[in-house]
Amino acid sequence: MSKRGQIWYGDFIIGLLVIIIISVAFYYVLYDIGNANSEISELELNVESLSNNLMSDGYGSWTTWSSGNKDYDGKIGLVKNSKIDVNLLTKFRNLNDYAFTKRMFGLSEYDYSAFIIDKNGVSTILAPFLADETAISNAASAIRLDRLVYYNGEIVRLNIVLFKK
Amino acid sequence: MKIKQKKGVIFSLDAFMAVGIFLIAAVSIYVFVLSSGNLKQQYYISNDILNIMQDIKVYELSATKYPELAIVLINNGSVSSKYLGSAFMTTDKAGIFFNAIFKILLSDKYEFGLNIDNKEISITNKNFVVARRARFTEG
Numbered sequence: 001m002s003k004r005g006q007i008w009y010g011d012f013i014i015g016l017l018v019i020i021i022i023s024v025a026f027y028y029v030l031y032d033i034g035n036a037n038s039e040i041s042e043l044e045l046n047v048e049s050l051s052n053n054l055m056s057d058g059y060g061s062w063t064t065w066s067s068g069n070k071d072y073d074g075k076i077g078l079v080k081n082s083k084i085d086v087n088l089l090t091k092f093r094n095l096n097d098y099a100f101t102k103r104m105f106g107l108s109e110y111d112y113s114a115f116i117i118d119k120n121g122v123s124t125i126l127a128p129f130l131a132d133e134t135a136i137s138n139a140a141s142a143i144r145l146d147r148l149v150y151y152n153g154e155i156v157r158l159n160i161v162l163f164k165k
Numbered sequence: 166m167k168i169k170q171k172k173g174v175i176f177s178l179d180a181f182m183a184v185g186i187f188l189i190a191a192v193s194i195y196v197f198v199l200s201s202g203n204l205k206q207q208y209y210i211s212n213d214i215l216n217i218m219q220d221i222k223v224y225e226l227s228a229t230k231y232p233e234l235a236i237v238l239i240n241n242g243s244v245s246s247k248y249l250g251s252a253f254m255t256t257d258k259a260g261i262f263f264n265a266i267f268k269i270l271l272s273d274k275y276e277f278g279l280n281i282d283n284k285e286i287s288i289t290n291k292n293f294v295v296a297r298r299a300r301f302t303e304g
Contacts, residue, residue: 011180018180022187029191043203081219082213103283119230119269145206148213148270153227155217155266 035077043110043143047162050105050112051145054160055079058088058140062095062104070097072104083150084116084158093127110162111139117157139163210275211298214267218250226266233258233265237253252279 053076060074078088095101105112113136114126124133136142142163149158224245228234237258238245245251249266253259263286265281271277279286 015180018184022184026187026191029195032195044203048205048209055213082217112220116288145209146271148217148267150217150221150225152228153225154223155226155270 015040016045029164039141040143043141043162046107046110047143047145047160050162051147051158051160052108053077053105054114054158055147055149057085062091063100064066068098072100074102089126095127096129097162098129107162110164112163113161116151117158117159118154119156123159131161136161136163139165170213177290206296207275210271211277214279215300217300218253219248223247223249223252231265233261237262250281253279253286259286 045147056075056077057080058075058077062072062074062076064071064073078084078091078092080088092101102108102112109133113132115123116126117123123133140163142161145157145160147161148155149162152155197242205208223237226234237252237256241256241258244256247255253263256262259279259281268277268287277287
């Protein structure tokens with residue numbers, strides 16, 4: 001009597017290989033989704049925090065000097081009662097120190113920028129020392145958040161961008 | 166031999182079909198998860214609109230930038246000293262006014278409407294409402 005195998009070895013090996021490949025691929029897909037989601041969440045949290053800072057009226061002198069060293073004092077904020085305060089905006093522009101403002105906003109891994117966009121779509125960078133759209137377009141990842149605020153006789157969009165080079 | 170080869174083909178086909186189904190499922194899940202957004206932007210926009218309506222008065226808006234103001238203020242000059250929210254409640258041109266200030270600012274991104282005291286100030290397509298914010302105020 002000839003013995004008959006329950007399985008065909010070749011097909012069994014192929015099937016086993018396919019299961020292993022599917023399992024490994026499935027694990028990497030889930031891992032990749034998890035990673036992408038966590039990076040997006042991180043960006044979202046930081047851009048919200050940044051926008052809330054900019055939309056606040058802040059406090060303190062923002063800069064303080066001791067023994068010739070510049071340190072930060074208080075919190076940067078540009079908006080009072082839904083209006084961009086011109087004095088605070090001028091004070092922010094006069095800081096003219098991007099790295100310093102990053103430290104004040106608590107941004108270590110990310111870079112930021114902000115634009116004022118009017119109803120005609122005309123975009124003005126919030127301060128000259130911030131990154132422009134060209135620099136942002138070359139970023140590895142970026143997230144934008146729009147806030148509405150009064151400025152110069154009209155309601156405008158304050159477009160805040162957080163990006164990673 | 167021929168019978169064995171046929172059965173082998175069927176088992177291999179099963180395996181390839183399984184791979185195909187897995188790929189379709191994985192790509193679908195991937196695309197769905199990454200493309201589904203959240204409502205954070207809508208939350209902030211609606212919050213800012215409500216704040217602006219409470220903080221900004223009509224006269225603070227530039228007549229040059231908002232020619233629609235002239236329509237609003239005709240026969241209704243007292244609206245000028247009111248906050249925007251109160252102005253929307255008292256003028257019958259509220260829809261034009263609201264659209265001129267807010268809708269044009271965000272028209273390429275969002276559709277939204279305003280409803281004050283169950284009165285539609287600015288109309289939107291109700292079938293696609295994804296977020297709604299409400300606030301108590303007086304005026």
